[in-house]
Amino acid sequence: MPTIEPKNLSAQLAYRGRGNPPSTHPSSAIANCFPGLETDFRNLWKRFLVGVEFHEALNTVVAVEAGSAAAQAGVTANHALTSVAGVNLLPFFPAGRVAWTLDWSNIVAPLQVRAGQTVACEFRIPGGAPAPLVVNLEIRRILTPDTVAIEPDAAEPGALTQSLCSPWQADYRECLCFYWAASRPDFVNVETADGVSRGHNWMTRNRTAATPKNYIEEGQPGLVTYEDLYRSWESMLRFVVGGNDAD
């Protein structure tokens, strides 16, 4: 097997692992929408504190390593990190957990200058006691020093691609609002009487001919969800012929 080992930094940046397609390179990526179509860099921050695993986009703890300093202090899944290294996270998470994805990355990434150091962290259970659980935790080093390689401990194999969007399902659902191209309808089973049109939103879940013809707006219950599409798009979506559901 031929060996081609990148040595200097520009070669490391340009390197493409054996078997990886071109799209695994940030420079050839499309990534037009979070979490991206090729890699999801948010997964790098999931383990930024040693012993704790966070949700990729939130301050929510999803797992705590047994025997770690965090576990010994009583941190559990469902705790939310509300302060780290003197940075108060509460303003970013007014409802306890909701944040814009990039805010989370932008909060966590600058802490890398203190990688290897132990810093004070505060955890709270959203809606729970106001007094935080305070514990000193080590900031994990994300990149191997002076290289562009990800530290093996920071991300397990496959971590960078595990939370990618499923492009067509996600975009298909995202573009619900009369935006999607002509290849799909939006307003179906339409009847017009007295100058008024009545029909179904094409994403109305489990509709039949008897389902009342009220157009359900995005945000209201009763529409097909992202998860419905991921799990069983083929039974959730229906053929529409001539503007009507084809049964």
Add this chain to the structure above:
Amino acid sequence: MTPTDARIHLFRAGSFPHVLVVDGSRIYEIDQETYRRLEAGELGLETSSYVTDEAPRTMPVRSLSLAIAQKCNLGCTYCYAQEGAFGAEPKSMTREVALRAVDLLFSEADPKEKLTLAFLGGEPLTNRPLLREAAETAAAMAAAQGIRIAFSITTNGTLITPEDGEFFERYGFAVTVSLDGVGQAHDLLRPFKDGRGSYERILRNVEPLLRMQRRMQVSARVTVTPSNPALRHTLDELLARGFSSVGFTPMLASPTGLGQMGAAELAAMLQEMIACGLECERRILAGERYGFSNLVTALRELHKGTHRPYPCGAAGSYFGVSADGELASCHRFVNDGAGKMGDVIQGVDRQAQRTWLEDRHVHRQSPCNECWARYLCGGGCHHEVIHRGRPACDYIRGWLHYSLQAYARLLKLRPDYFAQSN
């Protein structure tokens, strides 16, 4: 040297085969069979393009060098400034021009980047009060605007005082002293105008600075001519005196033709440079500091993979300012129509800059566009190329070939060295 096509350059470090992929200056270690097949032309090469034909259309000013005095007390035979006055009447920059230049430098300043203000000449210390005022003004503006600024001076060292040293230390100057060898070798090339030698005086003047350098860095720059070929001796002597680094540059184009290096002298110089480099490698392996700046710089740039279609920032983000306030492509083009770039009142002549950047792009230079070293060398010093051509290509390629080998060797044996240098 291995003949190859201009997209790659093959080299060995010890017995380990390597390839430089020219575009992007990417360095790979490869196996013997891949090396053989690349050498034999059996393998195709598909590489993404980092350097395009397109020249930057405009670039903001980041660095200026002020010819704060277009006069000099030395009479060096090879000087591009023709004994300091650039072929005209000796003169000093006025206060108005210097302060206008500082304003120009700050007019496009971006807090994310670092500005550089350099003082050259002539001998800049013949206009000491203005030098200090300009530096103090720039430092105050930088502090007020939250912008980083670096200062440098290139001096012949004959007029430096301990008070100058304190000033340079306070503002963290990079002080470059021109020294062309040890004792007589230097005196022959860099005498006072009356013919007396200058070496002893310079060393006496510089000695207090060498002792006080903390923020300030005092380095020596050696112009190599056929009469001062003993580089290793010069390097060790000057480093032992306390210079933080010593660098060598061959004299390729002098206004009189005196002191220019020919092919045979450049070949001999390459051998001397490699001897210095091998000693530098030995010292790095031993964990010692050894300020052979040519190699230290080459190692740093190769590690990053620096690739650029120009040899320097001339007329890009860097300009020289003449005593009269005219902008030039760099400090060497002062009073030289070939590098006229506007003035400190009107600012950069953007059309002239654009034409320069388009014409001087290495893809437009022949035979550079067929040379594997093009993005490391950038096509050679514009001033030398325009006035003499490219007599030193073999020397440059030879030095880069050696530097690549040294890089690959040191990366194997002392990877920590590159961690420090980042």
